[in-house]
Amino acid sequence: MLDADSQKPPKGKWSTPPFDPRFPNQNQTQNCYQNFLDYHRCVKRMNRRGKSTQPCEYYFRVFHSLCPMSWVQRWTDQIQNGTFAGKI
Amino acid sequence: MACPFQMGLQDATSPIMEELLHFHDHTLMIVFLISSLVLYIISTMLTTKLTHTSTMDAQEVETVWTILPAIILILIALPSLRILYMMDEINNPSLTVKTMGHQWYWSYEYTDYEDLNFDSYMIPTQELKPGELRLLEVDNRVVLPVEMTIRMLISSEDVLHSWAVPSLGLKTDAIPGRLNQTTLMAMRPGLYYGQCSEICGSNHSFMPIVLELVPLSYFEEWSASML
Numbered sequence: 001m002l003d004a005d006s007q008k009p010p011k012g013k014w015s016t017p018p019f020d021p022r023f024p025n026q027n028q029t030q031n032c033y034q035n036f037l038d039y040h041r042c043v044k045r046m047n048r049r050g051k052s053t054q055p056c057e058y059y060f061r062v063f064h065s066l067c068p069m070s071w072v073q074r075w076t077d078q079i080q081n082g083t084f085a086g087k088i
Numbered sequence: 089m090a091c092p093f094q095m096g097l098q099d100a101t102s103p104i105m106e107e108l109l110h111f112h113d114h115t116l117m118i119v120f121l122i123s124s125l126v127l128y129i130i131s132t133m134l135t136t137k138l139t140h141t142s143t144m145d146a147q148e149v150e151t152v153w154t155i156l157p158a159i160i161l162i163l164i165a166l167p168s169l170r171i172l173y174m175m176d177e178i179n180n181p182s183l184t185v186k187t188m189g190h191q192w193y194w195s196y197e198y199t200d201y202e203d204l205n206f207d208s209y210m211i212p213t214q215e216l217k218p219g220e221l222r223l224l225e226v227d228n229r230v231v232l233p234v235e236m237t238i239r240m241l242i243s244s245e246d247v248l249h250s251w252a253v254p255s256l257g258l259k260t261d262a263i264p265g266r267l268n269q270t271t272l273m274a275m276r277p278g279l280y281y282g283q284c285s286e287i288c289g290s291n292h293s294f295m296p297i298v299l300e301l302v303p304l305s306y307f308e309e310w311s312a313s314m315l
Contacts, residue, residue, distance in 0.1 A: 016184045016200050023232065024178070026260075028241060029267045065200050066185045066267070068243055 008046040026067060027076045031085070035063040036075060089221060090254075098255040100132035101274045101301075105257030107171045115164055122160075172315040179271060185232070189242070189249030189262035189284070192291035195271040196230050202315050210294045223293065224281045229300040233307040250285035253299060261286055274301045 020047040039059035046053045063072070078084035090098060100106040138142070186197040190207075197205040211225040230239055242251045244262035252259035253272075258268045282297040300309070 014200070015182050019180055026268050027266060028268070028269045029265070032267055066186075066241060068186050068188055068241075068267070069197055069199065069203065069205060070188070070245060075234050 032067040189244040252285040253282035
């Protein structure tokens with residue numbers, strides 16, 4: 001039960017965001033923010049073209065894992081109010 | 089956890105901490121050797137009736153006491169840099185856990201799958217059960233799977249805090265607006281204690297951290313029960 005192999009997550013399923021070489025250092029703030037932006041931009045553009053937003057799910061899972069829930073809540077509220085500072 | 093009258097570091101629970109412990113032993117031994125040599129030289133200098141008033145130069149000893157410290161510093165620097173780079177190795181974590189510092193408690197978020205989050209307050213001294221540790225126990229411990237690489241993301245909701253667990257060799261500042269990452273890998277199950285390590289107000293000393301490292305199946309049961 002304690003061997004390392006049986007503890008690895010099943011292959012092919014989502015476990016946690018992989019290492020992103022764009023953000024190799026201790027400060028992961030940009031990693032969270034960039035994936036948040038990428039998700040919303042992806043959804044907006046896919047919707048504009050009438051396509052499915054399923055490929056955008058990767059960005060959602062990454063920022064959902066990395067970003068503190070309070071940050072996501074604040075940014076989502078700002079987007080709804082039209083006061084979000086980022087470019088989507 | 090720390091023990092009364094403890095002389096050294098806590099037992100290592102992660103490979104990095106084990107390296108740090110050995111490095112500390114190595115460096116401290118060098119420091120003891122130098123200190124005892126200097127103390128011996130001072131004591132011989134002060135307890136002799138011999139005098140020598142015509143020293144002009146001392147080229148040989150000057151060379152020795154320049155080269156030898158340089159060698160000693162290299163002998164300290166090489167293992168130090170080795171461990172520093174070891175801490176920065178790229179590893180693929182299996183789990184991400186976020187912790188947010190508040191005045192005066194920690195909150196933890198496990199959002200890889202579902203949204204699991206909870207607060208972790210210190211148990212006041214009056215409410216401790218027999219055998220529990222004063223100023224170290226919390227109501228909700230951070231349960232984690234043992235022998236798995238875990239990404240810890242640390243931030244703060246108000247002022248500076250610092251998330252530290254000495255037996256894992258971890259200490260990372262919790263800075264509002266910034267997300268700091270550290271890697272946690274515990275080799276054995278058990279309870280590991282830490283305390284907030286950045287002054288954050290009146291109850292800075294009363295917001296401890298307790299990690300409960302358990303086998304993966306227990307972790308899965310616990311996380312399912314917490315949802």
